[in-house]
Each structure stands twice: as structure tokens, then as C-alpha cells.
Amino acid sequence: MTAPSTSAARFGRSASRVPDLVFRLGTGGFAWVVVGIVVLVGILLAASSTQVFEKFGLSFLTGSTWDPVAAVYGALPFIVGTLLSSFIAILLAAPIGILTAIFLAELAPRRVAVPLTFAVELLAAIPSVVYGLWGVFILGPFLASTVDAWLHGALGWIPIFAGTPDGVGLFSAGVILTLMILPTIVAISRDVITAVPDSQREAMLALGATRWEMITKSVLPYARSGVYGAVILGLGRALGETMAVTMVIGNRTALPKTIFDSSQTIASQIATTFSEAGAGLPTSALIGLGLVLLVTTMSLNIVARLLVWRVAGPGTDRR
Amino acid sequence: MAAAVAARASISDRLTGVSAGRRRTTVDRTMRTLSFVAALLCVVPLGAVLVFVAAKGLPALSLDLITKGPKALGIGGGAANAVLGTLQMVPIAALLAIPSGVLGAIYVAEFGDRRLARIVRFCADVLVGIPSILIGIFVFTFLVLPFKQFNAFAGSVALAIIMLPVVMRTTEESLHLVPNSLREASLALGVPMWRTVLSVVLRTGLPGILTGSMLAFARAMGETAPLLFTALGSRLINVGNLGQPMDALPLFIYTNAREPIEALNEQAWGAAALLLLVVLFINIAVRARSFGRRIG
Numbered sequence: 001m002t003a004p005s006t007s008a009a010r011f012g013r014s015a016s017r018v019p020d021l022v023f024r025l026g027t028g029g030f031a032w033v034v035v036g037i038v039v040l041v042g043i044l045l046a047a048s049s050t051q052v053f054e055k056f057g058l059s060f061l062t063g064s065t066w067d068p069v070a071a072v073y074g075a076l077p078f079i080v081g082t083l084l085s086s087f088i089a090i091l092l093a094a095p096i097g098i099l100t101a102i103f104l105a106e107l108a109p110r111r112v113a114v115p116l117t118f119a120v121e122l123l124a125a126i127p128s129v130v131y132g133l134w135g136v137f138i139l140g141p142f143l144a145s146t147v148d149a150w151l152h153g154a155l156g157w158i159p160i161f162a163g164t165p166d167g168v169g170l171f172s173a174g175v176i177l178t179l180m181i182l183p184t185i186v187a188i189s190r191d192v193i194t195a196v197p198d199s200q201r202e203a204m205l206a207l208g209a210t211r212w213e214m215i216t217k218s219v220l221p222y223a224r225s226g227v228y229g230a231v232i233l234g235l236g237r238a239l240g241e242t243m244a245v246t247m248v249i250g251n252r253t254a255l256p257k258t259i260f261d262s263s264q265t266i267a268s269q270i271a272t273t274f275s276e277a278g279a280g281l282p283t284s285a286l287i288g289l290g291l292v293l294l295v296t297t298m299s300l301n302i303v304a305r306l307l308v309w310r311v312a313g314p315g316t317d318r319r
Numbered sequence: 320m321a322a323a324v325a326a327r328a329s330i331s332d333r334l335t336g337v338s339a340g341r342r343r344t345t346v347d348r349t350m351r352t353l354s355f356v357a358a359l360l361c362v363v364p365l366g367a368v369l370v371f372v373a374a375k376g377l378p379a380l381s382l383d384l385i386t387k388g389p390k391a392l393g394i395g396g397g398a399a400n401a402v403l404g405t406l407q408m409v410p411i412a413a414l415l416a417i418p419s420g421v422l423g424a425i426y427v428a429e430f431g432d433r434r435l436a437r438i439v440r441f442c443a444d445v446l447v448g449i450p451s452i453l454i455g456i457f458v459f460t461f462l463v464l465p466f467k468q469f470n471a472f473a474g475s476v477a478l479a480i481i482m483l484p485v486v487m488r489t490t491e492e493s494l495h496l497v498p499n500s501l502r503e504a505s506l507a508l509g510v511p512m513w514r515t516v517l518s519v520v521l522r523t524g525l526p527g528i529l530t531g532s533m534l535a536f537a538r539a540m541g542e543t544a545p546l547l548f549t550a551l552g553s554r555l556i557n558v559g560n561l562g563q564p565m566d567a568l569p570l571f572i573y574t575n576a577r578e579p580i581e582a583l584n585e586q587a588w589g590a591a592a593l594l595l596l597v598v599l600f601i602n603i604a605v606r607a608r609s610f611g612r613r614i615g
Contacts, residue, residue: 099357127541240450301448
């Protein structure tokens with residue numbers, strides 16, 4: 001962290017020369033492009049959705065009817081669909097991801113940890129639409145005949161597990177999302193766990209702790225806020241993930257009653273209907289949905305990054 | 320290791336009683352096994368995706384799929400419209416994003432004062448976190464709506480916005496790794512700062528910059544959501560007309576997967592195999608080089 005400040009100070013002095021000044025201003029312009037884009041995304045989405053918020057106000061968020069024919073727009077079905085599918089994903093991905101991170105950072109010998117870490121990174125490189133294709137034709141039918149059927153059989157008396165599992169719907173979307181956010185949770189948790197000083201581990205082992213006691217009683221408490229950050233970043237991803245979810249969730253515009261129901265998330269509703277939406281209120285309503293998603297994911301991201309920075313310092317969470 | 324565990328257990332036995340000691344080692348062993356199982360659970364899906372894409376996609380991946388466009392009417396033909404679309408839109412996006420990202424990163428790493436650098440870096444992180452479908456809507460509002468025409472250029476711009484923060488952060492990082500002594504040596508020789516940055520700092524950081532750019536390129540190749548309302552997709556082969564709709568491999572996979580026609584689904588698998596081959600090849604080639612160093 002000291003390198004940039006010293007070079008900046010030195011460079012600042014010599015920047016009085018004209019070509020250097022031009023270079024400095026030129027590169028500065030490009031740096032601010034990023035800031036400009038972020039600000040403009042917010043402004044444009046807000047400006048393009050004023051119509052729907054003027055007409056419906058807060059009932060846009062709480063209304064459960066979305067009917068373009070009757071010009072009634074209530075976003076609740078999509079908000080519920082988004083939250084439920086992401087909640088399923090977090091419920092599955094958080095424990096698996098954190099345990100994997102522990103395994104990679106604390107337990108695995110190097111020759112196991114290196115290829116495993118590599119594999120997890122590749123998991124993140126697979127395009128979303130490929131996950132979607134695989135989800136529709138392979139994972140969905142597989143889940144329907146195994147996990148879904150078992151869940152339905154064992155817990156079918158609970159209302160949310162009723163319904164007919166056919167491989168399409170909230171639960172399948174949740175499982176696909178699990179795979180897609182695992183790399184985020186694993187990579188960042190691993191980074192923050194690695195950043196825990198060795199003295200913490202040595203002290204615990206010296207007291208006669210087992211490896212697992214060392215991990216739960218000294219490593220994890222130290223890395224706690226960073227691990228929370230990793231999970232929240234994963235959640236932010238799940239909320240905004242579009243293609244794979246669109247392909248497996250069933251695209252049904254109604255409040256889901258069970259986790260096997262076809263549903264629609266904010267992102268999938270935009271993906272399936274935006275290009276055919278009429279100008280004016282219909283488009284404005286969809287951009288209004290987008291604004292809700294933007295505000296949610298942005299706040300989650302900011303909170304998550306601050307949490308990760310607390311443990312591992314800025315720069316560990318760029319994934 | 321076994322001896323150490325035994326010794327530890329015997330000490331704790333004396334302190335807490337034998338059964339408590341045994342319970343602690345059991346918990347330890349169980350949880351360590353569970354962590355291993357969790358790690359396996361992470362890898363199984365990777366294997367499953369690869370195996371099925373290979374099994375269903377490779378047979379469908381023929382020369383026709385790459386060289387022929389879809390038939391105007393009916394089923395058949397290939398994905399040439401999508402292949403050519405990806406080959407145009409992604410490089411244009413790279414031309415927009417990589418120079419801007421690298422120059423922006425130079426400013427942050429070499430000139431910017433600390434607070435300013437933090438603002439830019441923060442915005443780059445926020446931009447990475449914005450769902451890509453919203454980038455699609457954003458570009459739609461200023462590059463599609465005013466012209467009342469979905470167009471390939473808007474698609475390239477949307478992809479460029481996805482790539483930009485990735486290029487910028489990786490470049491900035493590799494510039495920070497360039498030792499200060501190199502800058503000092505160059506400046507002491509009387510080289511002006513801009514030349515120092517361009518021919519000393521940038522050249523030293525080049526491998527890292529290339530890595531970041533290639534990964535961003537691979538990511539843009541697989542993006543679908545930002546293209547849905549910008550390039551839209553098209554059944555026609557479009558070469559060079561950026562003002563008209565254009566297809567791309569991910570769009571082709573998406574539209575064909577949703578048709579209830581088996582022949583089209585097969586084409587989707589073929590296109591997926593092709594896309595995955597290229598994306599994974601770039602990722603493996605680029606990451607394998609820097610991997611051993613990074614994890615140690």
C-alpha cells in the first residue's frame with residue numbers, strides 16, 4: 001500500500017510538464033468513465049421508471065397482480081420469487097461453500113488444494129446460459145425424480161413442500177443458483193481465512209485443541225465478518241442472476257405457493273418480457289423492477305465489501 | 320500425525336475425562352470429513368456440466384453448425400449467424416473496454432491521490448456487482464430507444480461495460496506489483512513520466528494486464544443478458560452492419576433451448592459445446608500460468 005502513495009507524490013511534482021499533464025488528464029478521463037457509468041445507470045433507471053412509481057407509488061412493490069392488459073403493475077410475485085430462489089441458494093451454498101473454504105485453506109494438503117481451487121474457479125467461468133441449458137435438460141429432470149420426489153414425500157404435509165415437483169420451478173432455480181454462487185463464497189471465504197494470522201492458530205493448538213476446535217474457536221471468529229461478506233456477495237449474485245434462472249424457473253407470473261411452483265424472478269421477468277413490452281407504462285414498469293433490483297444488489301454489495309475489507313483489507317474481493 | 324493426535328488425546332483425557340476426549344476427536348474427525356465431502360460437492364457439478372455438454376454437444380458440433388446460417392424457413396442449417404455475431408461484437412467490445420480500462424487503471428495506480436483512487440476502485444467494484452441484465456436496460460435506454468432499432472453496436476457497448484471493471488481492476492493490481500525502483504531508475508535517466516509509464520511500468524505489468532483482458536474477453540463471450548435488449552439476436556447472418564440486430568452464441572443457445580423442437584435443442588447443445596470449449600480454453604490457458612504462484 002505504500003508503493004502507490006510514494007510514486008504518486010513523486011509523479012505529482014513532475015507533472016508540471018505539458019505532455020505529462022496531458023497524459024495525466026487523459027488517463028484521468030478514462031478512470032472517471034467507470035464512476036460515470038455507475039452514476040448514469042442509477043439515474044437512467046430511476047428516470048425511465050418514474051411513470052410507474054407516479055401511478056402506483058409504493059403499491060407497485062406490494063401489489064400482487066401484474067397484468068399488462070389491465071395496466072395493473074404489482075411487483076410482489078417477482079420480489080417473492082427472487083427472494084425465495086436466492087434464499088434456497090444461500091441455504092445450500094453457504095454451508096457447503098464455507099466448509100469447502102475451510103477444507104481448502106486449513107485442511108487439504110497442497111497437492112489436493114491446488115487442483116480443487118482451480119476447479120472451483122472454472123465453475124465460475126462457465127457461462128450462465130450453459131448452466132441454464134444443463135439445468136433445463138439434465139438437472140431439472142434429475143431433481144424431479146430424486147431430491148424433489150423425496151422432499152415431497154417426506155415433507156409434503158408442510159404446505160410449502162406440497163405441489164407437483166416436475167423439475168421446473170423455484171427449487172430447481174435455487175439449486176442452479178447454488179452452483180453459480182458457490183465459487184464466489186468459496187473464493188472469498190478462502191481468502192479471508194488465509195488472512196487470519198498464524199499466531200491465532202498456534203495459540204489454540206498449543207492449548208491442546210483439535211484441528212476443528214482451532215478452526216471454529218480461533219480462525220472463524222477472527223474471519224467472521226469476512227465470511228459474512230462472502231455469503232452476502234453470493235446473495236447479491238443470486239438475486240441478479242438472469243439467464244440460468246430464466247430457463248429453469250418456469251416463467252409464471254403469479255405468487256408461488258410451494259417451492260416446486262413455477263415462478264418468476266425480477267431478472268427473469270425482465271429477460272422474458274422486456275423486448276416485447278410496449279413503450280410507456282409497460283416498459284416503465286419493467287425498468288421499475290430493474291431499479292428495485294439495482295438498489296438491492298448495490299446495497300448488498302457495498303455492505304459485503306466493507307465486511308470483507310475489515311478482515312482482509314481492500315483488494316481481496318474483486319471476484 | 321497419529322502419534323501427535325494420540326498424545327493430545329491422552330493429555331485432554333487426563334484433564335477432561337476419557338469420554339470427553341474421545342468425543343472431541345470424533346467431532347474433529349467428523350467435521351474434517353464433512354469439509355472434504357463439501358469440497359467434493361463443489362466439484363461434482365463441474366464434472367456433470369462438462370460431461371453432459373460434451374456428450375450431448377460434441378455430436379451436434381459439426382462443420383455445418385459453424386459454417387451455415389439457420390434456414391429462412393423451417394428447421395435446420397447451423398449457427399453461423401451466432402458464431403459470426405460473437406466474433407464481431409466481442410472484439411469490438413474489447414476494443415472499447417481494454418484501452419479504457421488500462422488507461423483508467425494507469426491513472427488510479429500511478430497518478431491518482433489516494434481518496435480519488437478509492438472512489439474509482441469502489442465504483443469499479445460496484446459495477447462488477449450490478450446484474451448484467453440491468454446493464455442491458457441501461458444501454459437500451461440510450462443506444463436503442465432513441466434510434467428505435469435494436470443494434471449490434473449497442474450489444475458491443477453493453478459487453479464493454481461488463482468487461483471494463485474487470486480489465487481495470489486486474490490492470491491496476493499488476494501495476495502495483497511493478498517495483499518502484501524501476502520507475503525511479505527510468506525517471507532518474509531523465510525519461511519523462513508519460514514515457515516511463517508507457518514503456519517501463521506498462522511493459523513490466525503486461526503479463527498481468529493480458530491475463531485480466533483475456534479473462535474479461537472470455538466472460539463477455541458467455542454473456543447473454545446484456546444482449547437481449549441491445550443486439551436482440553437474429554436469424555440472419557449479419558456481417559459488418561452494426562446498426563442492425565445481430566446474433567451471438569449465448570443468444571443462440573438461449574433461443575434454441577426454449578423451442579419445443581428437438582432438432583433445435585440439439586443445435587443449442589452443439590453451440591454450448593463450442594462456447595464452452597473456447598471459454599474454458601482461454602480460462603485454463605491463462606489461469607494455469609499464474610496459478611501456482613498465486614495460491615502459494
